[in-house]
Amino acid sequence: MTVMNTELEKYQLRQQEEAEAEMFKMRDAKDMKSTPHQTPCLGANTSKWKRVLWSFVFFYASISIGFLCYVFFIDPTFVFETMIPGILGRRRILGRFVDLNLRKSSDTKALKGLVENAAHLGYSTVAINHVVDFKEKKQEIDKPIVPSELFSSLPIVQGKSKPIKILSRLTLIVSDPSHCNVLRATSSRVKLYDIVAVFPKTEKLFHVACTSLDVDLVCITVTEKLPFYFRRPPINVAIERGIGFELTYSSAIKDSTMRRYTISNALSLMQICKGKNVIVSSGAERPLEIRGPYDIANLGLLFGLSESDAKAAVSTNCRAILLHGETRKTAFGIIYTTKKPRTTEEDDSVPACKKAKCED
Incomplete structure (x- = not known):
């Protein structure tokens, strides 16, 4: 009996194991059947x-x-x-860029190319410079060029969608004190120009230009070694009067020797004025001699200017020179009055009748 019971228990265990195995097989089969239906859904989601x-x-x-x-x-x-x-x-x-020195030439086609190239590079204001050297014979101050003589419609400034503004400038090269009489006489031709600049050749004339001449700009030589040393007093007076100092870079493009003189003279000026009232212009005679305003701002670092002064040399300082030229043509001075407060001692010394008149 015991043997039969043990065999029966073994048989029942086998049956249970077989039933469980069949259940696992059926579950695996169901899973296998369900996976083909799910794969298309995953493929649709990924796509x-x-x-x-x-x-x-x-x-x-x-x-x-x-x-x-x-x-x-x-x-x-x-x-x-x-x-x-x-x-x-x-x-x-930087805002608006300005180039105050495009050299005037008899070739109107070349002059038009200069202005068009300046507008293409992003300059919103340019000045056509008429240079007069009294050393040469038959040098007279001509009338400034009118923009309508050059263009029927002014060129559009790159990136601004506005026409370029063309101004007139007169530069006098003075090598003798008698040459300054033209400025002191307030000539009618000089008044026609928007900007008046002077190019002194000696230290004495440089001192006179900074302290007494009614000009807007003092030009610094860049084509040769300075014939004198800059001194602080006249430069400080010029800065207080609102007069600017101009450096040109076109000569540095042409020749390596002039490039050395340009950098050397610029550094000598920066040691005294510390970058105040300094502008950098092209002085170009051909379109290829003009550079973009951002290039000139970088060039100012080579001249000894700080980053902010180098940016101002082609923008805000130039606009200050234009405003100085406007005031030079329209106003001679400004009077500012203030009422002086009276002290108690002064009140006691004034008679009662005068006090009543003052109060009225």
Whole structure:
């Protein structure tokens, strides 16, 4: 009996194991049947996400290409003047650029090319410079060029969508004190020019130009070694009067020797004036001699200017010179009066009748 019971228990265990094995097989079969139905759903979801991803990439790629085309072909200064200052929460970095020295020539075609190139580089204001050297014979002050004689419609400034502003400038090269009489006589021809500059050749004339002459600019020689040393008193007087000092860079492009003189003379000036009232102009006679305003700001660092002074040398300092020229032509002086307060001692010394008149 015991043997039969043990065999029966073994048989029942086998049956249970077989039943469990069949159940596992059936479960695996169900899983295998369900997986083919799920794979199409996963494939559909992945394809949908791929489409979304590709549309996202295409959208941003088109925006990037459009932005690059705008910067390269329409407004190259957009990044530096508008975008970066807007991100940093500042105003425009340089604003309007000015070149106050485009040399006048008898060839009107070359002069038109100069102005058009300046507008293309981003200068909003230029001055056509008429140079008079009294050392040469038959040198007279001509009337300034009218912009309508050069252009029927003024060139548009690159990135500004506004026409360029053309001003007139007179530069007198003085090597003798008698040459300054033209400025002291207030000649009618001199008054026609927007800016009046003087180019002194001696230390005495440089002192006179800084302290007494009614001019807007004093030019610094860059084509030769300075014939004198700069002194602090006349330069400080010129800065107080609002007179600017001009450095030109076109001669430094032409010749390596002139480049050395330009840098040396500029550094000598910066040691005294510390970059105040300094402007950097081209002095160009051909379109290829003009450089962009950002290049000139970098060139100012080579001249000994700080970063802010180098930027001001092609923008704010030039506008200050233009305002000085406007006041030179329209006003002779300003009177400012203040009422002086009376002390108690003065009140006691004044009679009662006069006090009543003053109060009335």
